[in-house]
Amino acid sequence: MDEGLSHAVREVFVRLFNEGMIYQGDYIVNWCPRCHTAISDLEVEFKSDASFLWNIRYPFAEGQGEIVVATTRPETMLGDTAVAVHPDDKRYKNLIGKYVILPLMNKKIPVIADDYVTMDFGSGAVKITPASDPNDFAMAQRHHLEIISVIDGKGIINENGGAYKGQDRYEARKNIVNDLQKGGYLVGTEPYAHNVGQCYRCKTDIEPMVSKQWFVKIKPLAKQATAAVIKGKTKIVPKTWEATYFDWMNNIRDWCISRQLWWGHRIPVWYCDNCKKVIVSTVDPDTCPDCGGASLKQDEDVLDTWFSSALWPFSTLGWPEKTAPLKTFYPTSLLITGFDILFFWVARMMMMGLYVMKDVPFKHVYLHALVRDEKGEKMSKSKGNIIDPLLMIDQYGTDAFRFTLAAYTAQGRDVRLSPERIEGYKFFVNKIWNASKLTFANLDDFDETATAEVADSLADLWIKARLNKAVEDVTTALDEYRFNDAAAAVYRFIWHELCDWYLELSKPVFYGKGSAEQKQAAQKTLGVVFPTMLKLLHPFMPFLTEELWQVFHGDDKNSIMISRFPAVCSEWKNDAAEKEMETIMDMIAAVRNIRGEMRIAPSQKLDVLMSTVDEKTQKMVEKHKDYILNLANLESLTVEINAVEPKGVATAVVGSTKLFVPIVGIVDLSGEIARLEKELAKISKDLQQSSKKLANRDFMSKAAPDIIQKEEDKVKDFQKKHTTLENALKKLKGMSA
Ligand SMILES: [Zn+2]
Ligand SMILES: [Zn+2]
Structure with a gap:
């Protein structure tokens, strides 16, 4: 030690x-009569035991009648010092404060009232043996009852047990039941299964015992x-x-x-053999300070x-x-x-x-939180639902596993873990890996020493503003111990902003389709966004980020761990750029949606007409036209103020701007209408079936909650698809008319 x-x-x-x-006082402990030691509550094992409940009659000390008490341990009655009832129990209201005679011991004990008593257990009256039961002990302290130990440390009845002195506790039980029967005190016996505490080491039945213990006045x-x-x-x-x-x-x-x-x-307490002085000291005393005696014994x-x-x-x-x-x-x-x-x-x-x-x-x-299985159940060997972290790490990687835990660690909720969830973040790791390869390739010919000022593109300004937001969100969430929110913020930035948009928007520039200045600006941007992203991700994915950091910095071998965590950069804040970029992104998404709905092949180039309400928007779109041309795969984009809607187009609206996407001549209208009608019929049938199930009382009362949830999710999904199909059909039919 x-x-x-x-x-x-x-x-x-x-x-x-x-x-x-600190003082010494009486306390009830879990005692093992075989190991001769007290054991803590946590070390007591409970075993179900098929035993009996004995109903015993305690006659009133004065007058006729009796109270019947039920017990699983008749041998402890030798140490009873009261009978307790619930204060609200009408049956016993008038008896509180009266006395009964303890059978076999022929002793007067009081009837007391205590909230702890359960009214519907047995007769509603219980015998109180403070020395043999922790709850009775607590009650004895509340009511200042006498505490009489009748069983010693070896499980033998002691001198307080009258005629049963010297008998083993279970031998005494038999004799006491016999004597109660002979004396006419036993009202009945019923089979009763209950939990018996056992010593975790030797499986001997625990005997609660009162002994002198040390306490802190708390x-x-x-x-x-x-x-x-x-x-x-x-x-x-x-x-x-x-x-x-x-x-x-x-x-x-x-x-x-x-x-x-x-x-x-x-315990640093010694007792003097000679004068019985109690010595409490930080150092081992050699002699008694009172009598000078050298025979001192330390507390055991x-x-x-x-x-x-x-x-x-x-x-x-x-x-x-x-x-x-x-x-x-x-x-x-x-x-x-x-x-x-x-x-x-x-x-x-x-x-x-x-x-x-x-x-x-x-x-x-x-x-x-605790980590549980996906249904929220505690993992256990017997249930067979244990998710072995080492296996998961082997299968999906340490970083994916760690990120999953962070992503699901919401405050006040347990983590529901499943291999599928971990696998999901393995895809995230792959995504980052691929984005990194692209980054390294794009920065290959980057001249960091070039000092010439180059103007940032809208995408450059936007990604830096978004990175700023991610830094802010991750930092705030980590400061407040909202690990799931922090993980979500870094995930959103990397996947949905950096990968989905910035790298795609900048691809043509990196591939030399723009000017040298544009490329340099993009390289400069990526050159600062990439390492900042790594640092932001580092707490969640330490291994991947360290590896990429080392590759990124080449000969600079300082660990990412000792780099500074990113801080919000006020120069990067740019609400105007964010707003403009969002509008452009919405326009790209609108064309993509129509492509999806109308099943227009991704390779099919389109000529899109855009109608704006003012010159400002027209100029803005014209300026960033290339983004839309590239990401929506357009042949041409014409932007006019208040353009007239042409025939045979699908229309999308972004803010006050309308986008007209040609359909007639692109899509086989009658074939597409037939296909959609068929699909709609199938979805309608599925929807009907699932709805019927949910309306079925028998199903609802018998199915497990997760099955019902699945069915409800299905219905929602079908409804969504149904609406989408209906809209697409309406559009097509309008065009063919
Ligand atoms: Zn033991
Ligand atoms: Zn002494």
Whole structure:
């Protein structure tokens, strides 16, 4: 065990003890009678056991009548100190505060009321054995009941068990049931399956036991830790967890920190054999400070592992020494962990940090999601739905896998993972790879040293403005721990802006169809957009970006990791260019749509007439005509103000501009009408079938939610196709008339 950490642990323990924040008290623990040790709640395994429920009659101390209680463990009745009912239970309302006689022990015990009792379990009245059940123990503390242990550490009935003293707990059970029957106290026995806690090591039934344990008085610490989050000194992300944190802090109970285990930080408490003094010290004492006796015994117990973990933010920085790292790094900026240890670990680090360092241990706590399967189910071997990350990495690559996780890590939601989703991002990796090859080829003859000012094209201005937006979106999203939004922003930029548009728009220029200046401007643009894009993508795809970065920079071997993360560049902001480019892109998309709807071959060149409402738009389109000619594959583009619509065209509208795309003479009208009618008939039938299914009550009540969802998606898809086909038909019919 680390010396420094041990030192820190003892220091905190002694400080808490001296300030009256640590005390010894009774506590109920999970005890294994075979291993002779307490085990934590997490180490108890539950096994379903087919046993019985025994109904036992407890007669009133005064007058006639009785209360019947049900129990799965009749042997514990020897230690009963009350019978509890629910305060709202009308059957027992008048009995609260009265007494009953505990059979076999012939002892008066009170009837108490507590919310914990379930009214519809058995008779609604339960026996309370504080020493043998954690819930009863808690109830005993609420009602100040006597706590009597009747079973010892070996599972044997002790001296408090009257006539049953010395019997094993299960032997005693048999004898007690017999005696209850003989005495007329047993009302009935019914088969009952319930969960029995077992020792995870030896499978022996756990025996809850009351013993002396060490506690931390937690309320004052919790109060500070709550206030720190309310004041925003520590922010929990996603914020929804703050409510859970507050709830837990408000209902917190004193923290039992002692454990009966072999491994751990031993409690720094010694007992003097001679005068019984309790010595609490950071260093091992040689003699008793009171009587000078040298026979000292250290407490056998060790500390809960979370006690030392709670000190982690400062103990790892050298505390209690005043080290330089402690001064520099405390409070830390961010803790990333799973929500399942928000209480065990995060809350305790908050409490200890504030108590010891007088400051919060971290400014932000990011609680990450669980990765589940695509249906949202927890992965498990028995369900066979485990997605092995190493296999996925082998199959689709590390970067695709990492990007998928980021893309689906939405705050407050678990990640639903499937191989198909990872494969989808493998295509993204391929896309980037191809775009990079194109970039390297385009920049091959780029003279970086050329200083001449060259004018940027609209596409150049646009892509830089869009890159700016991507930098802004990714940075903001990362700052706010919205990893999915950051991934979506970088994805959108690379795929839908850089690849789909900029590289396509600039192709003719790169291939020498424009002027030398145009090419130089495009090269200059790509020369800065490409590496910036790599840096933006780097947190999500570290390997691919490093590789491309190295290729891009040639002899400059500095890792992309130590480059500066992109910042928004105010010179690149250009709303006017964005707006113009968008209009041009909409026009290209409009022609492409008509091509698709009318099934015009991509290779078929078209003569398009455009009608604008003003000269400004006309001039703008004329200026950037080449983009439309190239990307919409036009033979010619004529732009007129208020042009007359020709016959036999399909019309598209972009803003106030109309585009007329020739159809007659291009498309075989009657053949196309027949084809569309046939397709429409088929879709109508499909749509009818799926709608019928969804209207069927039997189907809706029996089908799994994901099947219903699939059917609903189908209907939506059919409806969309139906509308598209109908519109296309209408257009064609109008033209042939
Ligand atoms: Zn055991
Ligand atoms: Zn002494």
